[in-house]
Amino acid sequence: MTSKLAELFLNRRFRFDISRPIFVLLALLLAILVVFPLFWLTYYAFFDNDGNATLANFVALISDPTVHRAFGIAILMALGVGALATVVATPMAWLVARTDVPGRGVIRVLVLASFVTPPFLGAIAWEILAAPNSGILNDLYRWITGSDGALLNIYTFQGLIFAIACYTFPYVFTLVANALDRIPSDLEDASSILGAGWSTTLRRVTFPLVLPAMLAGSLIALLQALTLFGSPAILALPAGFHVITTKIWSYFQFPPQLGLAAASAIPLLLITILLLRSQKWILGRKGYTVLAGKGTVARTTLLGKMKWPALGLVGFVLCLTVIFPYAALMKAAFTRNISEPLNFSSLTLQNFNFVFFEFSATRLAMWNTFLLGILSATAVTTLVVIISYVVIRRSFAGSSVLGTLATTPIAIPGIVLGVGLFLSYANPTFMLYGTLWILLIAFVTLGLPSGYQQMSSAMTSVHSDLEDASRIFGASRLKTLWLITTPLLRTSIVATWCFIFIATIRELSATILLTTSNTKLVSVIIYDLNESGNLGAISVLGIMLLMVSFTIVFIANKVPLMSSNRLNLRS
Amino acid sequence: MPKTKLIAPFSKMAFCCALLFVTACGEQAIVPQAQVESGPYGVTPELIEAATAEGIVSYYSSLDLVVAERMAAAFEEQHPGIDVRVERAGSERVFQRIGQEYSSGIYNADVTDTSDEVHFAYFKDQGWLANATPAEFVNYPAETKDPDGYFAAFRADLSVIAYNEQLVSADEVPTSFAELLDPKWKGRMVKGHPGYSGTIMTATYALSEALGWDYFAQLGQQEVMQVQSSTDPPKKLALGERALQFDGNEYVAVQQQMAGVPLKIIYAAEGTPLVVGNAAILANAPHPNAARLFYAFMFSQEAQQLNSDTGGVRSFHPSVVDRSGRPSLSEINLLRSNPEDLGTRLQEIKQRYEEYFGT
Numbered sequence: 003m004t005s006k007l008a009e010l011f012l013n014r015r016f017r018f019d020i021s022r023p024i025f026v027l028l029a030l031l032l033a034i035l036v037v038f039p040l041f042w043l044t045y046y047a048f049f050d051n052d053g054n055a056t057l058a059n060f061v062a063l064i065s066d067p068t069v070h071r072a073f074g075i076a077i078l079m080a081l082g083v084g085a086l087a088t089v090v091a092t093p094m095a096w097l098v099a100r101t102d103v104p105g106r107g108v109i110r111v112l113v114l115a116s117f118v119t120p121p122f123l124g125a126i127a128w129e130i131l132a133a134p135n136s137g138i139l140n141d142l143y144r145w146i147t148g149s150d151g152a153l154l155n156i157y158t159f160q161g162l163i164f165a166i167a168c169y170t171f172p173y174v175f176t177l178v179a180n181a182l183d184r185i186p187s188d189l190e191d192a193s194s195i196l197g198a199g200w201s202t203t204l205r206r207v208t209f210p211l212v213l214p215a216m217l218a219g220s221l222i223a224l225l226q227a228l229t230l231f232g233s234p235a236i237l238a239l240p241a242g243f244h245v246i247t248t249k250i251w252s253y254f255q256f257p258p259q260l261g262l263a264a265a266s267a268i269p270l271l272l273i274t275i276l277l278l279r280s281q282k283w284i285l286g287r288k289g290y291t292v293l294a295g296k297g298t299v300a301r302t303t304l305l306g307k308m309k310w311p312a313l314g315l316v317g318f319v320l321c322l323t324v325i326f327p328y329a330a331l332m333k334a335a336f337t338r339n340i341s342e343p344l345n346f347s348s349l350t351l352q353n354f355n356f357v358f359f360e361f362s363a364t365r366l367a368m369w370n371t372f373l374l375g376i377l378s379a380t381a382v383t384t385l386v387v388i389i390s391y392v393v394i395r396r397s398f399a400g401s402s403v404l405g406t407l408a409t410t411p412i413a414i415p416g417i418v419l420g421v422g423l424f425l426s427y428a429n430p431t432f433m434l435y436g437t438l439w440i441l442l443i444a445f446v447t448l449g450l451p452s453g454y455q456q457m458s459s460a461m462t463s464v465h466s467d468l469e470d471a472s473r474i475f476g477a478s479r480l481k482t483l484w485l486i487t488t489p490l491l492r493t494s495i496v497a498t499w500c501f502i503f504i505a506t507i508r509e510l511s512a513t514i515l516l517t518t519s520n521t522k523l524v525s526v527i528i529y530d531l532n533e534s535g536n537l538g539a540i541s542v543l544g545i546m547l548l549m550v551s552f553t554i555v556f557i558a559n560k561v562p563l564m565s566s567n568r569l570n571l572r573s
Numbered sequence: 574m575p576k577t578k579l580i581a582p583f584s585k586m587a588f589c590c591a592l593l594f595v596t597a598c599g600e601q602a603i604v605p606q607a608q609v610e611s612g613p614y615g616v617t618p619e620l621i622e623a624a625t626a627e628g629i630v631s632y633y634s635s636l637d638l639v640v641a642e643r644m645a646a647a648f649e650e651q652h653p654g655i656d657v658r659v660e661r662a663g664s665e666r667v668f669q670r671i672g673q674e675y676s677s678g679i680y681n682a683d684v685t686d687t688s689d690e691v692h693f694a695y696f697k698d699q700g701w702l703a704n705a706t707p708a709e710f711v712n713y714p715a716e717t718k719d720p721d722g723y724f725a726a727f728r729a730d731l732s733v734i735a736y737n738e739q740l741v742s743a744d745e746v747p748t749s750f751a752e753l754l755d756p757k758w759k760g761r762m763v764k765g766h767p768g769y770s771g772t773i774m775t776a777t778y779a780l781s782e783a784l785g786w787d788y789f790a791q792l793g794q795q796e797v798m799q800v801q802s803s804t805d806p807p808k809k810l811a812l813g814e815r816a817l818q819f820d821g822n823e824y825v826a827v828q829q830q831m832a833g834v835p836l837k838i839i840y841a842a843e844g845t846p847l848v849v850g851n852a853a854i855l856a857n858a859p860h861p862n863a864a865r866l867f868y869a870f871m872f873s874q875e876a877q878q879l880n881s882d883t884g885g886v887r888s889f890h891p892s893v894v895d896r897s898g899r900p901s902l903s904e905i906n907l908l909r910s911n912p913e914d915l916g917t918r919l920q921e922i923k924q925r926y927e928e929y930f931g932t
Contacts, residue, residue, distance in 0.1 A: 360642050
């Protein structure tokens with residue numbers, strides 16, 4: 003035994019550790035991905051066309067009341083979405099992860115379905131449901147009550163918050179549910195043994211333990227809402243107001259005012275940094291390590307009679323986010339005009355015929371979308387696993403810079419990143435415009451923050467003692483990451499992959515500036531179709547998009563991604 | 574466990590990344606400007622052969638998607654082996670895209686059409702258009718063609734008031750723009766956006782000249798539903814979401830009529846904005862021969878008749894018969910726009926618009 007250990011140490015000394023160059027390479031790659039577009043952004047914000055430093059853009063913004071209004075509305079909207087998503091998702095996650103509420107599997111699947119649904123598609127579906135005069139739900143309301151008013155109006159500020167929260171709450175749900183899955187019950191049991199009641203344990207033990215996940219989730223929801231372009235473009239424009247992103251979009255109308263667009267993105271960047279700081283401040287220096295080298299089983303709370311009301315509540319939420327919208331899309335897909343009553347004579351396959359046989363963009367766009375989804379998900383997951391490892395374990399001096407770099411893109415609205423990338427790569431040096439590469443770069447950059455957030459929060463909860471053991475026995479950092487950390491985090495890794503895949507499918511704001519007719523994506527097609535009011539075709543594409551995405555996510559969850567036969571503490 | 578096995582996935586990936594990068598950089602080369610002679614050209618077997626060899630024509634259009642795809646399909650049927658890629662967006666976005674691409678030295682578009690005359694003056698100024706005059710041009714009136722042969726009027730659009738008969742009773746049907754300021758229209762109207770649609774930009778300009786900005790200030794108080802494309806308002810009427818469109822394409826309204834939607838069009842007493850939709854071949858078209866073949870097809874009587882019959886699009890081609898039964902252009906009091914003046918006032922129009930309508 004001693005001789006074997008000695009041999010290991012000896013071997014280690016003479017082996018070249020390939021980990022370091024790979025880490026350095028990744029750091030460089032990350033720096034290029036993030037810094038390049040940011041550089042152009044800053045340049046355009048602070049320099050005029052002749053290259054002279056100027057604050058003219060900021061002066062113009064500050065003196066324009068329409069900009070103040072757009073900022074105010076966007077911030078309120080984001081706060082509203084963050085709050086609504088957290089309030090709805092946290093109890094749902096607890097019910098699904100920790101109680102015996104019936105149909106937990108189905109609930110998870112339906113939450114996943116709302117997550118897979120691109121927000122712009124959801125917004126369009128809600129137009130069909132809750133437009134004041136032609137909305138299906140309003141028609142129903144008028145039919146039941148005999149009034150001629152409208153119950154709901156989606157073309158309002160509140161309507162917009164609702165329509166965005168419907169498709170961002172899964173961020174909070176997934177993070178909180180994952181955290182609840184991971185928290186060992188012994189702490190809760192200890193609390194019970196010491197005499198705390200059900201609610202005291204929930205409040206004083208469980209809740210504080212999931213707080214990081216909750217905050218991370220609501221932060222993502224909030225920032226998503228703040229930087230979202232599709233839903234506001236679809237719902238706020240008819241309502242007659244701008245948010246930051248639609249305002250920025252308007253700066254690209256001819257003649258483009260790139261300086262103003264770049265300048266208006268800078269406060270957005272500052273707001274985000276502030277939010278991230280405050281998250282750190284709230285979490286403080288408490289330790290949240292819950293997964294060490296000991297196996298545990300999560301405890302289930304029995305709901306008893308409360309089971310059915312709880313299910314009803316969850317069912318209601320899912321009706322609003324998935325079931326009603328998809329029913330509306332189905333109706334639009336199979337009828338010529340969605341305001342027609344649904345019967346055999348109004349049924350038609352015309353929309354399918356148009357999408358599959360007449361519309362020249364369909365096939366290419368589908369292919370591009372899923373190819374890019376899979377590529378970016380794989381690239382981002384690999385990157386964030388390594389980055390989180392390096393950052394959380396403080397592998398190298400200054401490694402926290404990597405974390406900052408990976409988080410920075412969260413502050414860049416997709417639409418601004420689109421421009422940054424266009425300026426960076428669509429020039430004779432790179433010639434990436436018109437290829438899928440520029441889109442891949444965009445998706446990887448955009449996916450980094452949420453991937454990193456998720457992966458690092460998962461990594462925080464894995465104590466380093468197992469890794470230390472591996473290192474002591476002579477494994478390199480990379481080997482340790484591959485052999486010990488990755489298998490421990492298998493669930494989180496698969497979840498991250500799916501996160502990024504879905505995020506790519508949902509992305510519209512950066513995409514819209516970077517696609518060409520050769521590199522069309524489904525999201526852009528849907529947006530274009532919406533602008534010209536082709537609801538039937540949108541519905542067909544949307545349903546197809548959901549089905550294929552769902553299949554891919556399902557397969558991803560089934561694939562024994564890495565060494566499931568190896569150490570897996572959770573099972 | 575041997576080390577290579579563990580590192581392999583990572584090093585392989587790094588290698589692939591590097592490889593990807595290299596191939597990506599080399600993939601797209603600048604397509605040299607096609608050397609084609611100016612002067613009228615016919616659809617010769619040589620042109621067809623050269624076009625078929627190119628195989629693709631990339632068409633940046635603001636025409637209603639269904640109409641554009643149908644015209645593309647008719648072309649593809651005539652010329653199997655040439656694939657028409659329709660890139661449909663609002664005029665202002667087509668313009669923005671071409672501007673973006675050309676300023677970055679990227680040449681993807683072969684043929685374009687938008688419904689904003691300002692664009693073509695700008696394109697021509699920048700030297701972004703190819704000289705192209707299909708033989709068919711002799712049939713078109715002189716005022717519909719650029720005298721230097723860089724672009725021509727592919728279609729005539731009208732921005733019209735229209736209403737859904739089920740939602741507007743016979744006695745409240747308006748005959749003028751002035752009547753639309755009546756409180757009874759509050760919350761019942763829909764209109765397109767000038768920052769997005771060339772038709773609406775031109776119409777807004779023409780109406781601001783005819784009625785004054787004060788009119789729009791009052792219209793802004795009417796809770797008008799704002800959509801983007803000028804092709805959308807007629808569809809919102811068909812859904813029953815709003816009763817009346819303040820502006821929007823006449824041809825899409827006609828399409829809705831053809832589909833059986835009870836839509837009625839009004840040519841207002843103050844006049845109806847005429848929007849000339851030009852088309853052109855781009856100077857650095859990557860498929861110059863396919864572009865010329867498709868361009869010739871777009872202006873052929875056959876395509877123009879097809880667009881009229883199935884899409885309600887008005888043509889300047891004298892032999893095209895309008896079968897929709899609507900009044901001809903000469904019977905309508907038209908508001909014509911001055912593209913040069915409009916070109917200098919885009920920013921002002923957008924600013925005022927945002928002031929009155931919020932977006």
